[in-house]
Amino acid sequence: MNDAAPPLLRPLGLLAELTHRCPLACPYCSNPLELESRSDELDTACWSRVFHEAAEMGVLQVHLSGGEPAARRDLLEIVAAARDAGLYTNLITSSVGLDAERLARLQQTGLDHVQLSIQDIEAGQADRIAGYDGAHVRKLAFARHVVDLGLALTVNTVIHRANIANVTALVALAAELGAGRVEVAHAQYHGWALRNMSALMPTAAQVFRAVDEVERLRAQYADRLVIDLVVPDYYATHPKPCMGGWARRSLNVTPSGRVLPCHAAETIPGLEFWSVRDNALSEIWSRSPAFQAFRGTDWMREPCRSCDRRELDFGGCRCQALAIAGDARQADPACSLSPYHSRMRELAEQAQTGASAEYRYRGRRQDGQRAAVSSIGLVEGQTAGHPAAPPPRLAISPRAGS
């Protein structure tokens, strides 16, 4: 044993990206720019093995995410496997492709919780953000099905320039729908959101007002709603404790089985990721190079290395350090002690006055049309109400270089 090695904690959460396929095309999507293809996706048995291994390692909650997890025709079997492993099972969905009957079967299988994304308060604007006509109306109906079944509902709203003025109305909408919890999640600028930053970034004044609003809303809705805030960091003084510290609390498995310490970790060049196809999850957690790379504090440089807050914020986000400071070992530039802190502020200010108000949607051509092979509207048509029907064949650009 190496005495200097940081203590290995038991992970609490597993983000299972069941697929990168999605009918929506939100401009802040957390999926990578290079989406994994359907033919590379793990099968039901492999996910079941991953869930059981995760539970044995101490994982308590699994978040079934995507893409749109409902695009998997074996979603019911996947939920059953997660519950069989003893995991608290959270479905993160846009609701498109999930009707009331399939939802009821998921509940009977033991689904614990549903997290539904809502893009804005009004259908036209919400559908424009999602890149999918009719999504908003379906989401409202779906939320009511969730609540009518007695399932716990969280409404997740990603906040950016187009909807930041509507935070109060979004929380009111969630309360009206019967949600028990709301996530007011300010966009995090990685991947697609970074590509769309000039169309998404709000002003500092808007951000501070929206954060104050959440404080007021928490008091107003204390008897009805839990309101969680994912804080914006472009105008911050201290960085966020990204993931609660690298490789400390959670793991992320991609559709093809690659295991990441966070969903954006693949943006960091030179990291070696292991796959559940080749290794046990516990081996990956304890030994894989990507998880070891920034675990603990030994990797830190100044100003992190001697900082009193190094075990509070763990140096912030490695991906943001790479994106702005050019090196993943730097302090997160959100920190006022980072030499790149002013650079981050400049990027935000450039973005809010940026020329582009047009979104660049994933899976779409630049003229806003769907790419020829991605007629993703078929997802709902073929699977809604017919979970056993063969899933549509959707080709999304295969991962480059693999």
Add this chain to the structure above:
Amino acid sequence: MAEIGAGFGDTRPRLAPGVRLHFDKTRNAWILLAPERVIEAEGPAHEILRRCDGKRTVAQIVDELAILYVADRAVIEGDVTEMLADLVAKRLVLSTQ
């Protein structure tokens, strides 16, 4: 806010939707699982939580725990009320009449 204090003994607490009590073998601990939250139920907390079924009143839960732990009822009542008030404020337990 839910009323805590006079009359609280007559309410029938239950776990909120999406909240359940789970025994975690890897940590040898009772855990309250909730949306994006995990809370360890230390010591006698799980004995309180597993009785939050929407049927028992707080007063009945206090009676049962006083017998289970052979302890002074007033002390148990203070502990149970304090814990449930905290969980009601966090929306993990709902207090119904």
